[in-house]
Amino acid sequence: MAKVWVVLEAQDQKIKKVSYEMIGLAKQLGDVEAVLLGSGVSSLAQEAGEYGVSKVFVADCAELKDYTTAKYTRVLADLIQKEKPEIVLVANTSQGRDFAPRVAQRIGAGQISDVMDYQEGQFIRPVYSGKAFFKVSPCACPAIVTVRPNVFPAAEKCGGSCLVEEVAASFSADDLKAIVKEVVKQVSTRPELTEANIIVSGGRGMKGPENFAILEEMADVLGAAVGASRAAVDSGWRHHSFQVGQTGKTVSPSLYIACGISGAIQHLAGMGSSKVIVAINKDPEANIFKVADYGIVGDLFEVVPMLTAEFKKLLS
């Protein structure tokens, strides 16, 4: 069986959900081992064993407290060259997509980016903003595969334990040149867009920044994130970091509720892979209804508060 590695991603001393999703995919590909980098993360390694990982390599040292490209690349490239896994899965997150191509280049590997499915030995990835898909195979070993969060079912807990191997990390002066000056966390009780299970999104039909309050209210009832279309961002109603679409975030939540969004191709590109799409728009001809699983033709200022009240009743 192929040796498949999962580069676990952890944040605030917790293994992120996408890591378990990668373990789930890795089990379809071969024998699963994992790698964990960070400072004070050793205790998390054992957790992966409960999900069917046979061995976890842990590089736990003070230098790895802050993520930087060069440090992660050093540790991972050295380790991959020594242990020779055939496939290395990396989360397609701000961190994973930063180091993966660098590691791939250093070890002379190919990379398949932003994979959303695996069928008959081929990885499937969206291109042209989800307007088409490529079926891609690696033709050399090792291969790096970056995996889109929120798409693959997470591995189930199956008990068991794993071997934990401590890895000594050593860095050159070059590896330590980049310095993380500051990490600014948005103070938000809502989940991050790309990680959210449910997203409530607003477009031009919101008519102004103040009206996003009704979407925020619905989002808080559902534990959802709030997104925006390019029209809303370009109008200055929401910060561009909340934009969903071709030049914004690509999201794959279980439920995407589009309010006052016409459904331009550029928006569909960012949310078309959502499992269930709900559209609320007063224009029955709006393009968004073509991709919606459910829709309400009506005034969002009337519908959204009613919907929020109904969700509240159901979930309280």
Add this chain to the structure above:
Amino acid sequence: MKIAVLIKQTFDTEAKIVVKEGKVDPSGVNVIINPYDEFAIEEALRIKEKVGGEVVVFSAGSDKVTESLRKALAMGADRAVRVELDGVAVDEGVVAEALAKALGEGNFDLVLTGWLAIDDRSAQVGVRVAEILNLSQINMVTQLELADGKLTGSREIEGGMEVVEVPLPALITAQRGLNEPRYPSMKGIMQAKKKELKVVNASDLNISAQPKVEVKDVFLPKAKEAGKIYKDDMAAAVSALVKALREEAKVI
């Protein structure tokens, strides 16, 4: 300051994708400079306007790419280099090596590019070039400052922002938010015609990389079945929708 910008020509964002004989058919499609690469061009021009120097634009591709390089020149870049890859089997590693070798002797202090091309969405070539040329990198930058030979870039991370400082030489990939790209002026368009546009053949670059991944097939997404649309009585619509989300779709 010597600045290189790596750009890619892509389909227009509104382009309809047609698959013909297992490949995406480019005929009749409008092409543009990849929008993220436009942010990179703009940032390079702003830095040059501040500290002086030269901006050189690179792109790998056929003669058709010339049009995009001319546009970059019209925006204000000083000269352009097209890397002709005709007859070369490519993947991201091969393109990165070709571009890195073309950049090679240039002694650039700074390389800028978009974080992703909207066509194949691999988000690899820029970072691979940084690795080949041993440059520090800051990826997906929304704000950039240059002072005392160091770059400070803000980059988006999940749920926040990270501020990273790297020494020059470095490679920066641009994310939306970095700037608003300018339109070429009429004067810029006229001047662009006289600016140097050099063509380098891949065969002269001694590329050693071979493709390591292979695209086996291209397919279009299945058309979605028509959804359930509720209208007229809003109260009934809302309760029917919530019921469907709970019992049928099982998402809440």
